[in-house]
Amino acid sequence: MTFEMPQFALAAPEIWLGVMACVVLVADLFDRSKDSRIAFFLTQFTFVVAIWLALSTHWGEGVQHTFNGMYISDNLAGLLKASMAALAALTVGYSRDYLLQRDLLKGEFFLLALIALLGMFVMASAASMLILYMGLELLSLSLYAMVAFDRDSRVGSEAAMKYFVLGALSSGMLLYGMSMIYGASGSLIITEIAATAASGQNGLLLAFGMTFVLVGVAFKFGAVPFHMWVPDVYQGAPTAVSAFLGSAPKIAALALFLRLLVEGLGDLHAQWQLMAIILAVGSLAVGNLFALMQTNLKRMFAYSTISHIGFLFLGLIAGTDEGYAAALFYAISYGIMSAGGFGMIILLSRRGFEADMIDDMRGLNDRHSGFALVMLLLMFSMTGIPGTVGFYAKWMVLQALVEAGLVWLAVLAVVFAVIGAFYYLRVLKSVYFERLEDPMPIEAAMGTRAAMMGTGGVVLLLGLFPGALIAVCRAAFGL
Amino acid sequence: MIEKVIFYVFAGILLAAALLVITARNPVHSALSLVLVFFTSAALWLMAEAEFLGIALILVYVGAVMVLFLFVVMMLDINIAVMREGFSRYLPLGALVAVIMVLQMLLVIGAAGVDLSGFAEATNPALSETNNIRMLGNVLYTVYVYPFELAAMVLLLAIIAAIMLTLRRRGGTRHQDINKQVRTTKAERLRMVRMASEQKNEQ
Numbered sequence: 001m002t003f004e005m006p007q008f009a010l011a012a013p014e015i016w017l018g019v020m021a022c023v024v025l026v027a028d029l030f031d032r033s034k035d036s037r038i039a040f041f042l043t044q045f046t047f048v049v050a051i052w053l054a055l056s057t058h059w060g061e062g063v064q065h066t067f068n069g070m071y072i073s074d075n076l077a078g079l080l081k082a083s084m085a086a087l088a089a090l091t092v093g094y095s096r097d098y099l100l101q102r103d104l105l106k107g108e109f110f111l112l113a114l115i116a117l118l119g120m121f122v123m124a125s126a127a128s129m130l131i132l133y134m135g136l137e138l139l140s141l142s143l144y145a146m147v148a149f150d151r152d153s154r155v156g157s158e159a160a161m162k163y164f165v166l167g168a169l170s171s172g173m174l175l176y177g178m179s180m181i182y183g184a185s186g187s188l189i190i191t192e193i194a195a196t197a198a199s200g201q202n203g204l205l206l207a208f209g210m211t212f213v214l215v216g217v218a219f220k221f222g223a224v225p226f227h228m229w230v231p232d233v234y235q236g237a238p239t240a241v242s243a244f245l246g247s248a249p250k251i252a253a254l255a256l257f258l259r260l261l262v263e264g265l266g267d268l269h270a271q272w273q274l275m276a277i278i279l280a281v282g283s284l285a286v287g288n289l290f291a292l293m294q295t296n297l298k299r300m301f302a303y304s305t306i307s308h309i310g311f312l313f314l315g316l317i318a319g320t321d322e323g324y325a326a327a328l329f330y331a332i333s334y335g336i337m338s339a340g341g342f343g344m345i346i347l348l349s350r351r352g353f354e355a356d357m358i359d360d361m362r363g364l365n366d367r368h369s370g371f372a373l374v375m376l377l378l379m380f381s382m383t384g385i386p387g388t389v390g391f392y393a394k395w396m397v398l399q400a401l402v403e404a405g406l407v408w409l410a411v412l413a414v415v416f417a418v419i420g421a422f423y424y425l426r427v428l429k430s431v432y433f434e435r436l437e438d439p440m441p442i443e444a445a446m447g448t449r450a451a452m453m454g455t456g457g458v459v460l461l462l463g464l465f466p467g468a469l470i471a472v473c474r475a476a477f478g479l
Numbered sequence: 480m481i482e483k484v485i486f487y488v489f490a491g492i493l494l495a496a497a498l499l500v501i502t503a504r505n506p507v508h509s510a511l512s513l514v515l516v517f518f519t520s521a522a523l524w525l526m527a528e529a530e531f532l533g534i535a536l537i538l539v540y541v542g543a544v545m546v547l548f549l550f551v552v553m554m555l556d557i558n559i560a561v562m563r564e565g566f567s568r569y570l571p572l573g574a575l576v577a578v579i580m581v582l583q584m585l586l587v588i589g590a591a592g593v594d595l596s597g598f599a600e601a602t603n604p605a606l607s608e609t610n611n612i613r614m615l616g617n618v619l620y621t622v623y624v625y626p627f628e629l630a631a632m633v634l635l636l637a638i639i640a641a642i643m644l645t646l647r648r649r650g651g652t653r654h655q656d657i658n659k660q661v662r663t664t665k666a667e668r669l670r671m672v673r674m675a676s677e678q679k680n681e682q
Binding site for chain 2: 003006011018021022025067068070071106108111112115118122128130131134135137138141142144145148151183184186201202204205208
């Protein structure tokens with residue numbers, strides 16, 4: 001194997017995150033303040049610079065490979081990274097006051113978030129199965145530790161244990177599939193795997209490996225029937241961690257799917273399409289029907305995540321560039337909505353009171369009409385009502401499905417979306433039509449309030465003017 | 480011929496020891512079987528002319544990791560009987576599922592007729608050049624520098640996460656506070672009691 005000097009500049013976002021993780025690690029040691037101020041602001045600064053670096057390095061620079069073909073720089077990588085960094089900044093912003101109120105705040109939280117984002121970045125521009133797996137492990141290991149962050153919480157430890165065991169199982173599945181794909185193609189590099197898949201050589205072995213890979217990816221997404229961990233982990237983890245877990249890593253899972261199953265095994269699309277249809281329909285059905293029965297808001301969001309993942313898979317099933325662009329748009333807009341939903345729980349909670357039941361939303365309109373309006377926007381967006389970003393996400397996916405000739409699937413998706421509307425609207429009923437005897441004023445820090453208002457504003461703004469985000473999502477796939 | 484015999488002997492020992500790892504009742508026996516597993520796989524690697532990996536396996540896993548593991552097993556008084564309660568109950572069903580899955584997978588792979596032409600032909604360099612360490616060193620920091628550095632990040636993360644999860648002050652644990660011991664005063668430790676002298680009890 002010949003060696004060429006890598007173009008290190010192309011990996012600037014990853015290098016930045018890696019270096020800053022070390023800087024934060026050391027800086028936090030010398031921070032004597034009780035609230036890990038330095039680690040927090042350094043981390044947020046890192047995220048913001050990472051957005052800029054991702055766009056300036058990858059966007060509009062064409063497709064470039066480096067590190068002996070293991071690293072890819074293209075528009076898709078730029079958009080994925082920028083959106084993941086933005087969502088990480090938002091959710092970490094929510095988390096600070098939550099952790100501070102519960103005496104959980106330690107600099108390591110921000111460090112873990114930084115390294116998790118590094119793992120996501122690595123996945124977003126991985127051009128080799130080895131790199132994909134390394135990125136995935138970086139991400140998952142940080143997430144396991146974050147879920148267990150509250151060591152005194154029994155449900156938290158239980159959630160972390162379940163997440164860890166099932167995550168290890170899914171990693172095993174993924175690795176086994178990768179080893180089979182390696183056996184069939186003789187290479188770990190995605191483009192060479194794509195060449196083998198196109199030539200039809202070792203087709204059955206590739207399909208065998210692909211099946212395991214798809215199972216592993218579905219585990220990471222939390223698609224039915226590999227969804228068992230999602231509700232327990234979302235409910236058991238500290239709400240700040242659930243917010244982080246539910247937003248950016250979903251885009252990373254999409255990156256894993258796109259790099260491995262679309263770019264690598266795109267020629268096997270006909271074979272994974274049917275499996276993906278099963279995953280999508282199962283997720284839509286289980287997610288929406290189980291969410292109907294939940295009284296815990298975090299658990300309801302978990303099941304709603306599952307149903308949204310089903311919708312996201314529909315875009316991938318279409319198998320066209322329009323479909324992939326729709327899935328990407330869906331993942332980004334869902335990340336925003338999910339961060340907002342958990343952010344609202346954080347905003348309403350205080351020390352000793354988690355505000356994670358639907359009943360806790362009662363009378364929110366009397367307590368603060370502005371936040372009630374944000375909740376209205378978030379719930380409308382998750383339902384897919386026009387005027388919010390969620391509408392365009394669903395609309396693009398359905399359009400791609402219909403164009404691909406899968407009308408029955410589109411109809412099914414709409415039916416489940418209507419069923420889903422019930423539980424989102426039930427939350428709004430609590431917010432607007434149920435009154436409290438003595439509405440308590442909301443005590444939350446200014447930062448959390450501002451982030452909440454900002455999230456609501458973004459959901460509305462992207463709902464009214466989605467053109468720009470849709471355009472960049474399409475441009476990422478050369479449309 | 481003789482090489483094949485040696486291979487199958489080692490492979491057989493390897494599988495038997497691996498089975499013992501998960502079936503042994505005594506956790507110390509499990510750990511010791513694992514040592515045997517590592518040792519035999521190192522021997523297999525040596526046969527495949529991967530000397531460095533074989534030696535590293537023995538040095539790192541047998542020498543360091545497993546010794547530490549044994550210490551942990553001996554220090555933690557794990558009630559293995561409780562952990563294994565469901566083992567025999569679920570064994571038949573689990574074994575059945577596993578056997579069926581392996582059979583299905585074998586059928587698929589068997590039918591596939593694997594074509595290994597994608598792999599470069601294994602070359603056997605002249606004996607003087609087969610220096611594993613040099614070969615690995617040549618590619619580790621050049622061709623594979625990116626995954627290598629990522630592996631370093633994974634290790635750093637593992638350290639951070641492990642320390643974060645375990646290093647904490649918990650109420651109710653018994654530990655020495657040297658500061659407190661040194662700063663203690665007579666008044667805290669010594670209680671003067673005035674009492675009348677006693678007579679020896681008559682028996």
